[in-house]
Amino acid sequence: MPANSYPAQTAAIDSVGSWSFVLARENLPDDVAYRLAKTLHGVEAAFCTKLPQACETTAVNTVAAAPNLDLIHPGVLKYFREVGVVK
Numbered sequence: 410m411p412a413n414s415y416p417a418q419t420a421a422i423d424s425v426g427s428w429s430f431v432l433a434r435e436n437l438p439d440d441v442a443y444r445l446a447k448t449l450h451g452v453e454a455a456f457c458t459k460l461p462q463a464c465e466t467t468a469v470n471t472v473a474a475a476p477n478l479d480l481i482h483p484g485v486l487k488y489f490r491e492v493g494v495v496k
Contacts, residue, residue, distance in 0.1 A: 414462065433482060442484030450492065468494045
């Protein structure tokens with residue numbers, strides 16, 4: 410991670426990269442997960458301009474990185490299907 414990626418991080422940090430994960434409790438209501446996914450998807454471009462690392466945190470990358478779609482919350486999958494990220 411390049412120096413100055415975060416406040417007070419003056420040196421580069423060697424790390425293993427992975428996609429960002431948003432974790433939620435198993436019983437999170439579908440409508441809440443749906444609205445969360447819709448909100449995050451709606452601000453992807455703006456978030457990317459604020460934090461370069463956020464450019465990788467996209468709906469498309471979330472689906473691509475999931476080893477199994479069953480691991481994505483049903484409310485999120487519903488939204489992703491509606492916008493064509495998942496068939």
